[in-house]
């Protein structure tokens with residue numbers, strides 16, 4: 428997974444309740460605005476985060492979000508990491524495909540979030556947890 | 566009467582044949598579900614012919630809220646009530662399409678006035694159809 432010690436951490440939040448999803452996406456909006464991203468990109472990244480956090484809340488019982496700004500491939504970026512210590516995802520390729528859901532969703536959360544950002548990295552290990560990193564150029 | 570200060574209920578206003586709902590807060594999932602059943606209850610109670618839902622202050626509509634809105638529109642149409650979503654921000658509309666969420670059966674209008682016109686037109690058309698079939 429892409430990472431860099433020189434990234435500046437802007438904020439982080441623990442995800443324990445449904446309302447934390449609301450607060451976390453507002454936090455992301457706040458920093459996207461502060462980094463002077465356009466209104467459509469602000470909305471894209473906020474919506475992607477909402478999808479990822481809802482998954483963590485529903486399937487892993489919670490998680491954590493961290494928000495950074497920094498350079499990725501020498502470009503200024505907003506970097507967001509969402510991680511949980513839930514059951515993990517057995518078949519990542521299946522989970523990333525449009526319309527696949529193990530529950531009662533529509534299966535657009537993960538593939539939809541991927542379409543909304545410039546980079547999407549996912550790592551998952553059964554019984555260990557799932558980490559998703561999304562990157563949006565500024 | 567017990568008043569729960571933490572409960573953020575979204576008010577539903579009835580004007581003539583219509584219900585008007587203005588969503589002013591970023592809703593968590595339970596609140597969205599609650600609003601959906603609140604509106605359906607109100608349609609049943611009042612026999613309203615149309616519902617206008619103003620989402621102009623919503624900065625984001627994700628798959629959950631999108632599904633709540635389209636689910637409500639299709640349930641309302643079974644009850645013979647039209648739903649119009651008013652004032653969706655362009656950035657929100659673009660994001661919904663990219664997310665892959667189509668909202669079939671959901672009518673949208675730029676503002677309240679247009680939304681109201683859409684509903685009136687719908688009602689007039691329905692009246693004509695009833696008239697013609699007799």
Ligand SMILES: Nc1ncnc2c1ncn2[C@@H]1O[C@H](COP(=O)(O)OP(=O)(O)OP(=O)(O)O)[C@@H](O)[C@H]1O
Pocket residue numbers: 478482483486487511513514515516522523527528529530531532533534535536537538557628
């Ligand atoms: N953090 C996670 N931990 C464990 N499993 C996950 C996690 N995120 C996603 N999954 C699995 O991947 C599947 C696909 O996720 P996705 O968000 O695309 O769809 P969904 O959540 O089922 O439906 P929707 O997001 O449309 O409501 C889920 O059904 C679930 O099985």
Ligand SMILES: [Mg+2]
Pocket residue numbers: 478481482532535536537
């Ligand atoms: Mg999901």
